Amino acid sequence: MKVLASLILTLALAACTGDSPNCEVCPALGNACVPPGACTPASCERPIVSSALPGSQVQHLGTYKVGTELPFTVPPDAGSVTIVQQAKVAGLTVTYHNQIIDNSAVPLTITFPDGGVAYDDNVDAGNPSPDGGEDPSGRYASYGGGTPNTAAFTIPNTSASLAAGVPEGTWKFVVNDYANECTLLSGCSDGGSADSMYDVSVITRTQPPGSTLDVAFYIVADMSNPVSGAQLRAANATSDTSVNRMVQSFQGILAQASITANVTFYDVGASDRARFGTNLSVTNTGPCEEMNQMFTLSSANGGNVMNLFLVQGLQSSDSNGSFYVVGVDGTIPGPSSFDGTVQSGAVVSIADLYARTSYCTGGLNVNCGADSVAYVAAHETGHFLGLFHTTEREGDIFDPITDTPKCPCSTCASTADRPRCGTSNPPNMLSSRCVSPSSCGGGDNLMFWLLAPGGKLSPQQAQVMRLNPLVH
Amino acid sequence: MLVVLIAALIAVPRAPRSGPSGEQPVQQQLSDAELRERVDAYLNALDRPVPPADWKALGPPASPLLEAVIADETELPSRRAKAVNGLVAAAPDRASRLVGTIAKDERQPVVVRIAAMHGAGQVLPPSRAISELRPVLRSARSAGMRAEAADVLARRQGGCTEVRDQVARERSEHRAAFTRAMKRCGE
Numbered sequence: 107m108k109v110l111a112s113l114i115l116t117l118a119l120a121a122c123t124g125d126s127p128n129c130e131v132c133p134a135l136g137n138a139c140v141p142p143g144a145c146t147p148a149s150c151e152r153p154i155v156s157s158a159l160p161g162s163q164v165q166h167l168g169t170y171k172v173g174t175e176l177p178f179t180v181p182p183d184a185g186s187v188t189i190v191q192q193a194k195v196a197g198l199t200v201t202y203h204n205q206i207i208d209n210s211a212v213p214l215t216i217t218f219p220d221g222g223v224a225y226d227d228n229v230d231a232g233n234p235s236p237d238g239g240e241d242p243s244g245r246y247a248s249y250g251g252g253t254p255n256t257a258a259f260t261i262p263n264t265s266a267s268l269a270a271g272v273p274e275g276t277w278k279f280v281v282n283d284y285a286n287e288c289t290l291l292s293g294c295s296d297g298g299s300a301d302s303m304y305d306v307s308v309i310t311r312t313q314p315p316g317s318t319l320d321v322a323f324y325i326v327a328d329m330s331n332p333v334s335g336a337q338l339r340a341a342n343a344t345s346d347t348s349v350n351r352m353v354q355s356f357q358g359i360l361a362q363a364s365i366t367a368n369v370t371f372y373d374v375g376a377s378d379r380a381r382f383g384t385n386l387s388v389t390n391t392g393p394c395e396e397m398n399q400m401f402t403l404s405s406a407n408g409g410n411v412m413n414l415f416l417v418q419g420l421q422s423s424d425s426n427g428s429f430y431v432v433g434v435d436g437t438i439p440g441p442s443s444f445d446g447t448v449q450s451g452a453v454v455s456i457a458d459l460y461a462r463t464s465y466c467t468g469g470l471n472v473n474c475g476a477d478s479v480a481y482v483a484a485h486e487t488g489h490f491l492g493l494f495h496t497t498e499r500e501g502d503i504f505d506p507i508t509d510t511p512k513c514p515c516s517t518c519a520s521t522a523d524r525p526r527c528g529t530s531n532p533p534n535m536l537s538s539r540c541v542s543p544s545s546c547g548g549g550d551n552l553m554f555w556l557l558a559p560g561g562k563l564s565p566q567q568a569q570v571m572r573l574n575p576l577v578h
Numbered sequence: 579m580l581v582v583l584i585a586a587l588i589a590v591p592r593a594p595r596s597g598p599s600g601e602q603p604v605q606q607q608l609s610d611a612e613l614r615e616r617v618d619a620y621l622n623a624l625d626r627p628v629p630p631a632d633w634k635a636l637g638p639p640a641s642p643l644l645e646a647v648i649a650d651e652t653e654l655p656s657r658r659a660k661a662v663n664g665l666v667a668a669a670p671d672r673a674s675r676l677v678g679t680i681a682k683d684e685r686q687p688v689v690v691r692i693a694a695m696h697g698a699g700q701v702l703p704p705s706r707a708i709s710e711l712r713p714v715l716r717s718a719r720s721a722g723m724r725a726e727a728a729d730v731l732a733r734r735q736g737g738c739t740e741v742r743d744q745v746a747r748e749r750s751e752h753r754a755a756f757t758r759a760m761k762r763c764g765e
Contacts, residue, residue, distance in 0.1 A: 328720060381754040384722020385692050385729075396758070418722070419659065419689040421696065422627060427667060428696035429627035430659040430689060457655040457689040475654055485624055499626055520612075534632060536619040557622040 150394035200297030211257035214282035219275025239502030264506035315572030355480035363568035405446025413451030435489035452486035511547025513540035633667035655687035662693035678710035725755035
């Protein structure tokens with residue numbers, strides 16, 4: 107199958123001439139002619155990998171050009187379906203309405219066996235919420251964007267699809283990315299191409315929902331235990347009190363979703379530790395960026411696992427300054443079971459691991475440094491398994507789940523702040539204003555945009571997580 | 579695609595893109611309790627940092643609260659680092675008195691020093707930023723910390739000479755850490 111895919115790619119590239127305005131000669135690909143923007147430096151690795159799941163769950167369809175409609179089979183009693191696109195040749199960005207955005211890969215359409223539309227990326231997904239903003243919970247499938255190069259699209263991920271299930275039969279979808287859509291829509295001024303090629307697979311998993319998640323923690327940070335002085339490495343991680351507290355709290359949070367997390371630690375090489383471990387840049391998250399190149403290290407220990415990379419700090423910079431963040435997930439959802447890609451994991455800061463140990467007694471306490479790290483690790487794992495923020499910072503976008511309380515700006519912001527709701531300068535929805543379950547809630551949910559005591563997960567959030575192929 | 583702009587903003591937890599340049603936040607009149615509530619919440623940001631305009635909107639009245647967090651060595655390092663970010667945005671003059679000292683202090687947590695280094699790059703004039711961060715670039719125990727100083731200096735006028743000299747002194751296994759800085763310097 108791989109040979110056939112390579113042959114198709116070769117034929118496709120050969121058909122493109124260097125004289126065409128839609129092609130550029132790419133030295134990194136043997137002077138092949140590729141669509142503009144698709145040629146990346148040799149230092150940028152964009153691996154295409156196989157799923158670690160057994161063949162019975164994987165339909166590897168091959169390499170196809172965008173615009174191709176492909177059938178796939180969903181077996182009886184299916185719990186979830188995941189479409190995975192991995193770029194063979196694709197540009198990095200498109201310019202849409204003067205904004206440069208990642209060239210995200212996403213099915214153009216997904217069709218049910220009866221011909222009905224499960225998802226259409228070109229239908230306005232405006233899902234007005236009665237209390238203002240966007241609420242996609244009533245749609246069969248929801249897509250959040252931000253999935254360049256390597257993209258997974260998992261159904262069910264909304265309350266509507268959790269209720270309806272995934273019918274058996276022959277489904278279809280159209281291979282696609284934003285560069286392709288730029289050739290179909292007005293508003294794109296750069297990056298449009300109908301020549302992108304993707305390696306395509308479909309993963310299916312049957313009911314019942316899973317209950318076990320294997321987690322690989324990659325110790326990238328060069329950090330020492332302040333008491334013992336020992337450098338934190340995989341060999342001594344399980345004998346480190348703070349690491350054990352972090353793992354237990356992480357397991358405790360996921361246990362709310364009836365998921366048992368089995369944890370393994372791995373080291374990375376000294377050069378990778380020096381390059382990525384101190385302060386990872388997450389300013390941009392395209393395939394050639396630092397974080398995404400770090401995620402390719404997960405190929406060293408393949409398997410159907412959640413890869414969590416532990417670094418000291420994460421920094422985002424722009425013209426307004428630099429900002430520290432405590433975690434970032436590659437994509438929502440992540441490409442579960444595909445290790446070594448540019449989106450195969452999430453990254454977590456462990457700067458707090460050894461801090462405030464006096465608070466590290468009893469149950470989860472976010473004042474305890476190890477628990478704070480556990481919370482962030484669980485939050486990013488939630489993203490990787492398909493969960494969105496219950497309420498976004500501006501209080502106008504909500505997750506596609508009905509049993510997570512919302513905290514709309516229009517009704518939950520302070521009276522003084524409400525006039526700014528929906529403007530270009532909206533107030534931030536504070537967790538303290540989002541702790542009333544009946545009207546202004548979700549501030550105690552693990553997937554709220556701020557860290558807050560609670561770390562709760564709802565039954566539907568648990569369902570989404572447990573139907574992800576990573577949970578077995 | 580019709581929702582692509584919204585999607586790009588919400589999908590992946592990431593830093594905000596730059597806002598429109600020249601946008602001046604309006605400083606809000608807040609009670610002490612409201613100010614404290616906002617500062618505390620902003621320090622709990624996870625994967626979406628609070629925009630600098632929101633820190634700026636808190637203005638100088640937030641300084642004592644942020645300085646107290648920065649100075650509290652029993653506080654979580656992540657919150658102290660975010661407090662440095664906040665102080666740099668809300669009260670750059672006050673921040674300029676702190677950032678150089680914190681950046682050079684090997685006893686401080688790595689993320690707090692890094693936030694201070696980036697703050698120094700913002701609030702100090704180029705010549706002073708170079709003089710404050712040169713000791714970190716040359717002598718920090720951690721290669722990653724030296725590389726972070728290089729990344730800040732690479733953005734300032736005259737900084738690339740310092741960066742190139744340091745990379746030449748580094749052992750080969752540490753040079754990968756300087757990739758970002760060297761790229762900024764056109765290498």
